[in-house]
Amino acid sequence: MDTIQDFFTADHRECDYRLADLESAIADGDWEAADTGFREFHHDMERHLQREETLLFPAIETVSGSAMGPTEVMRREHDQMRALMDEIRIAKDQRDENTTLGVIETLMTMIQLHNVKEEQILYPMADRFLQTQRGGLMARVKALEP
Template sequence: MNKIATYMDREHRRCDEQYAAAEAAIARKDWDTAEDDFAAFLRMFELHLDKEERVLFPRLDRAMGNAYGPTAVMRAEHGHMRDTLCEMSAALTRRDAEDFFDNADTLRVLMHQHNLKEEGILYPHADRALADQADAVIAGMESLALAEAGSPA
């Protein structure tokens, strides 16, 4: 059973779809829609990272007895992606499509490599290592989503 992997893979696809909508709006220079779509993507993406960093990774670290292994690499990559997204946000604020897409190229490479590692290695490992906790892990991630939905924007 691949509960965690399936849940997280689905989140990757939803983030990808929202990002594609933002990118399409920027390409059309529909700046108001682009700002809304990119802001929605950033909320989804940050929530996804929070689910990993606050729920999945700590449990995986405990199960492996190692907080300096694969999850440390994933956290570092999250930082690189967040930095790139800040640059993209600034470009969007300036309505600078060229700078946005220059940074988007970097983000695309970072996300592709990152997702390959998560989907091919980390999530399947989480399903094995946390098999008896999978429902609790997913419930914990869902509670973060509910808390986010209930908090003021």
């Protein structure tokens, strides 16, 4: 059975690869590939965020008895990432290479800092606290599509 840590860390890497592919397409001036790359990245990223916000975070909050703390911080950062994804979409649609690449760089940095917190703190905590419910939770997580 997948641990929460293993599953969500692998999900992070998949989103990272999608964003790197998008960045490469834009740097190459291949706007058609950039359009496809953005759709794929946005889909995978939104699915990841939804898995956390609708399933993982509420499970952690139920066990901890609080919606404050790490999950609140992660939600705020998710909102900031969504705003940057919107900026990327707008700049990409305008075929503004410099702006698009700049916002991608900002998003990449934010994602990396965010992922470290989740991978080193939140996911190990979730694996400990949700041990008895992990099987059912992970089945729901894997089934979720945005």
